[in-house]
Amino acid sequence: MIEEVIRPIFNMVYDVWKDGKPVPNLLTRFPNKQLSDPEFLLLHYQNDATKEYKFEKKKYKIEEVGLYSNENFYYMVDYGGNHLSEFLLDEETISPKPIKTDPLSDIVKKTLVEQKNFKIIFITEHEPDNEKSFVLLMNYIKENNFNEKQFYLINNNSLVYQYPQKYNFDINVHQLDFISHSSTKVLSFIGGCNFIPNKEGKFFMCFNKSPKIQRYSLLCILMKNNMLDDINWSLVPSWNAKPNESFYHNFFDASDIVKYKKEIDYFEKLAIKRSDFEEDKGWFNEYQHINNKEFPLWLQIPEYEKNYESSYINIVTESKFLDSDNNIHISEKSFRPLFYYQFPLILASRNHIRKMKEKFDLDFYDDIINHSYDSHPNQRIRLEMFYNEIKRLSNMKTELIDFYKNNYERFEANKQKVMKILEIVDKDYYYFENLI
16 A cells, blocks of 8 residues: 655645736736746755655635634735835835835735744745845835735855844745756756867857846956957847946946046947847847747756857856945856856856855865955955956966866866856745745
8 A cells, every 4th residue: 555645745825816816926016027836946945856755835815814823824925027126115206215026915914923823935046135125025024014925035055044144034045046056957958068288269268148237347457468469259139228428437446537537438239249149149139139949948048168268268257246246146147157068257246266265165276276256345446456367368378278177077067056056046945845
């Protein structure tokens, strides 16, 4: 006789239902925000975790929570590429100061007070939320006299664990490794490229998509110093950020604006620059999202191995850089050079590389590359140090190539460590299971 396995159940709560189906939480209150059903995120862990018998999901109307006092229920808000601060503060309102907004409906707040087994999870799997969101959520909880232990803030910010201690406020926080796992999963499907000691392309590569100030600023500096000719670079924004002089004002000072005036004007007029090997692929078009019709569902961003096989150093411009964010966002961009047998240079927020070393034991070739820029607390100086290291390395190509040829084992070890990140899915799976 086969013994029946009783699986734990993760109870998901929705306050709005339409035609017998739940509507993603907050979508009716914020129809213009990127909100989705977290069921699909949980499904990712149910599919990929190595545990044999995994938890199941069940959806409830909020009115049903009070019927099951001995179970935990979770009202999950999956807010995509937004920051939680956008649901707590309307900074676009025309007034002396931004107007506070209330993300939760009256019935959600009422249930939160009356049912201690009812919890709120604010989650974004792709992005890191910042310190500002934590502070606004903390103030919201205090102003409404809610129990802070009924709230969860979950995202891809490696610094999120510091915030409760810093503010002495005990919201539940968790750093989600969804991107680390999902991007590695994609790389494993692709398989990577060959280790080619004698590369035939440009010495550096530097790919840039979303129009971020750090990306345009670095390109201005590289162009000013006549270094772009030695870089296989791209700039393929899916929208026009209008990068005129005002675009740089929170970063470049007045003298920088004058110094880089010619370069700023150039990049303001440049709608798109495809990489050397992608010019005729049809993947990138002016101010459009990636044309990925020819890709499988699991590949949303092109991964053309020839780019990586042809350059020794990958200049990565991460999504997060500004000091004001006070977060660390390790995205798929940071893993690519280590997976594709390249030297990594990563322009990111402070201690980004340090965190990657601590968390994944990755080799950043510190015996030949100076990553001291990574720890500098000032973003402007960090960018200058980053450029100076690019310049230094450009003057020692022969030494770098010799190092590359003689250290295949280290590059291969990095690739294997990236592949090992696939196992990290279990950490997040058990986090959710333990909430049950």
